[in-house]
Amino acid sequence: MIIDLSRGFYGIKAVLQPIVFSIGASKEESEKLKEKFMEELKSVYSTEELLEPIVVTSEYEARLLPFNIDRKVDAIILWAHGRRYIYRRLSWLKIPVIIWDERGYCHAASWDIRGFLKHWGVRVITPIGPEEHKRVVKVISAVNAFKASKLIVFGRIPAPNVASQWCLEEIERKLGLVTENISVDYLLEKAERIDAERLEKTLAEWRDLFINFNREALEGVAKLYLAIKDILEERKANAFTINCLEDLFSKKFIPPCIALAKFIDEGIVAGCEADINVALSMMILSFISRSPVLMGNIYLFRPWPGPGFPPSETKIKDIEESLKTNVVRLTHDVIPLTMGVKSKWALEDYHNMGKGATAYVPLKTNSDVTLLRISPDLSEMIAIKGKILKVEDTIHCRFSAWIKVRNVREIADNAYTFHHAMVYGDYTRELKLFSELTGIELKVL
Numbered sequence: 260m261i262i263d264l265s266r267g268f269y270g271i272k273a274v275l276q277p278i279v280f281s282i283g284a285s286k287e288e289s290e291k292l293k294e295k296f297m298e299e300l301k302s303v304y305s306t307e308e309l310l311e312p313i314v315v316t317s318e319y320e321a322r323l324l325p326f327n328i329d330r331k332v333d334a335i336i337l338w339a340h341g342r343r344y345i346y347r348r349l350s351w352l353k354i355p356v357i358i359w360d361e362r363g364y365c366h367a368a369s370w371d372i373r374g375f376l377k378h379w380g381v382r383v384i385t386p387i388g389p390e391e392h393k394r395v396v397k398v399i400s401a402v403n404a405f406k407a408s409k410l411i412v413f414g415r416i417p418a419p420n421v422a423s424q425w426c427l428e429e430i431e432r433k434l435g436l437v438t439e440n441i442s443v444d445y446l447l448e449k450a451e452r453i454d455a456e457r458l459e460k461t462l463a464e465w466r467d468l469f470i471n472f473n474r475e476a477l478e479g480v481a482k483l484y485l486a487i488k489d490i491l492e493e494r495k496a497n498a499f500t501i502n503c504l505e506d507l508f509s510k511k512f513i514p515p516c517i518a519l520a521k522f523i524d525e526g527i528v529a530g531c532e533a534d535i536n537v538a539l540s541m542m543i544l545s546f547i548s549r550s551p552v553l554m555g556n557i558y559l560f561r562p563w564p565g566p567g568f569p570p571s572e573t574k575i576k577d578i579e580e581s582l583k584t585n586v587v588r589l590t591h592d593v594i595p596l597t598m599g600v601k602s603k604w605a606l607e608d609y610h611n612m613g614k615g616a617t618a619y620v621p622l623k624t625n626s627d628v629t630l631l632r633i634s635p636d637l638s639e640m641i642a643i644k645g646k647i648l649k650v651e652d653t654i655h656c657r658f659s660a661w662i663k664v665r666n667v668r669e670i671a672d673n674a675y676t677f678h679h680a681m682v683y684g685d686y687t688r689e690l691k692l693f694s695e696l697t698g699i700e701l702k703v704l
């Protein structure tokens with residue numbers, strides 16, 4: 260795997276090692292096989308790192324394979340060619356094997372290879388078609404990207420919403436990534452020391468991102484953005500979450516929503532409210548899709564201008580209606596431009612308070628989405644498939660997306676909490692493979 264942490268999901272690239280077994284092949288025959296194999300693969304894996312194919316021409320060479328494979332390799336691309344019994348030597352590589360057959364369309368012969376290699380303890384994947392090949396390598400590289408990642412948690416933990424894993428060592432032990440807790444005080448000190456010229460340059464770059472740019476409203480947010488950027492670079496981190504409501508606001512009222520949206524646009528996972536598990540869920544979706552991901556609250560009741568929520572009688576009526584229609588509302592204040600349908604944000608206040616800054620851009624409607632949340636003990640994930648019916652600027656929180664789901668009752672009965680990550684598209688098949696590769700159980704609602 261190749262990963263550029265500063266570019267987030269944009270910096271992830273799978274490293275693939277093509278292998279073909281052709282026992283007894285001459286050097287000339289081997290070169291022709293390499294050329295043919297590479298020609299078929301390069302158009303499908305054009306965005307990944309394809310190494311030069313290895314042609315195994317003898318049983319002895321097969322025995323030496325574990326010593327000739329680069330440790331950065333994410334997966335073997337095995338051409339279904341030649342006699343198959345020798346493929347057992349791949350079991351010593353401890354790397355997933357993707358079968359390549361009929362220009363990427365695995366079928367009957369591939370199933371035989373899969374059954375045989377599984378018996379030898381090999382993780383084997385048999386994609387059907389080029390698009391599925393592309394999806395598979397993204398998932399495999401995502402698993403390894405997790406192990407190279409670092410998540411920063413700014414502010415006091417545990418946070419107010421408690422259904423997360425608060426033992427940072429347990430996160431590393433189970434998932435591989437390092438998590439570090441950094442105080443909000445340190446962040447604010449860094450923000451106050453931001454160079455004036457650098458601040459002005461950033462604000463100038465932001466001017467064209469808004470239809471109603473306001474320097475005064477955005478100055479504090481820009482300082483916070485630059486301070487977080489510096490800390491991510493110092494600590495070599497590619498994801499963060501911040502305890503805004505309880506910790507940051509008690510020290511300085513700077514809603515970080517726009518800064519977080521900017522980071523997501525740049526490929527960095529950025530979560531709210533120091534909710535570690537929703538940040539982890541955002542990382543999973545972002546890495547397997549290599550696309551921006553936002554988070555939101557799943558509510559079964561209508562939006563309210565704020566501050567505050569609708570009265571209980573109204574909420575009860577709305578909950579009953581949600582159970583009948585199987586429509587939930589996902590709502591929050593961080594909306595990446597890359598997930599919007601317009602090229603500029605509308606600058607607004609925070610929760611109808613007449614102060615602070617949030618930004619609105621409409622999300623896509625009639626779009627399939629996948630929502631995800633990993634359990635507090637990190638042993639299970641719940642994925643929710645849905646379709647966005649409509650989107651509105653609802654002030655508190657800034658956006659609301661009404662999502663048609665299969666069964667609201669199942670969500671109500673099973674959800675670990677209300678914060679969920681959301682990505683455009685149906686990624687449940689990719690999550691199933693991620694589950695198989697990591698041992699994290701998957702439940703799809």
